[in-house]
Amino acid sequence: SQTIHQWPATLVQPVGSPLSLECTVEGTSNPNLYWYRQAAGRGLQLLFYSVGIGQISSEVPQNLSASRPQDRQFILSSKKLLLSDSGFYLCAWSRARLNGYTFGSGTRLTVV
Amino acid sequence: GIQVEQSPPDLILQEGANSTLRCNFSDSVNNLQWFHQNPWGQLINLFYIPSGTKQNGRLSATTVATERYSLLYISSSQTTDSGVYFCAVDRNAGKSTFGDGTTLTVKP
Numbered sequence: 001s002q003t004i005h006q007w008p009a010t011l012v013q014p015v016g017s018p019l020s021l022e023c024t025v026e027g028t029s030n031p032n033l034y035w036y037r038q039a040a041g042r043g044l045q046l047l048f049y050s051v052g053i054g055q056i057s058s059e060v061p062q063n064l065s066a067s068r069p070q071d072r073q074f075i076l077s078s079k080k081l082l083l084s085d086s087g088f089y090l091c092a093w094s095r096a097r098l099n100g101y102t103f104g105s106g107t108r109l110t111v112v
Numbered sequence: 113g114i115q116v117e118q119s120p121p122d123l124i125l126q127e128g129a130n131s132t133l134r135c136n137f138s139d140s141v142n143n144l145q146w147f148h149q150n151p152w153g154q155l156i157n158l159f160y161i162p163s164g165t166k167q168n169g170r171l172s173a174t175t176v177a178t179e180r181y182s183l184l185y186i187s188s189s190q191t192t193d194s195g196v197y198f199c200a201v202d203r204n205a206g207k208s209t210f211g212d213g214t215t216l217t218v219k220p
């Protein structure tokens with residue numbers, strides 16, 4: 001069966017520090033991968049999605065970037081965190097564009 | 113882009129009551145999912161339902177694609193049903209747009 005792993009679960013980082021969040025999928029190949037952010041009390045906003053290695057699409061201009069160095073690995077990064085980067089970050093995968101999403105357990109990021 | 117509206121935004125029920133959550137969307141879609149976000153933030157897929165009706169235990173969902181809405185029914189609600197329910201739609205680009213959710217509180 002397929003599983004998705006996301007870490008760390010919580011993270012507290014100072015303003016101006018770098019960020020690297022990792023997401024990996026097991027049990028499938030060539031998944032579509034997604035990074036979403038959820039602000040407190042709000043819905044989910046799509047940040048990045050990827051349909052293959054090295055293929056990244058950005059949905060909103062921001063202080064973050066994403067990379068997909070391997071088929072089942074998706075990384076969310078920042079060179080210098082801002083206070084506004086705080087939130088709950090969720091990685092998701094789908095087998096193809098007409099299939100539903102499965103989400104990881106999320107990373108709660110607090111920038112102080 | 114497509115707009116997704118969920119109602120009601122908040123719902124408080126007594127344990128054992130039934131409820132209906134609604135999701136309206138502004139354009140035709142190929143995918144529609146209902147999720148439950150538990151108090152720990154985990155998003156659990158409830159239904160993948162671009163059209164028709166599905167049932168899973170006390171939960172069922174109906175999507176009427178031609179009228180651009182979906183309904184999630186919760187029967188005999190339990191305290192563990194509390195959390196936020198999200199509807200997410202996709203117009204065939206592989207990128208889902210989420211509604212703002214319905215926050216359900218079930219009181220014992």
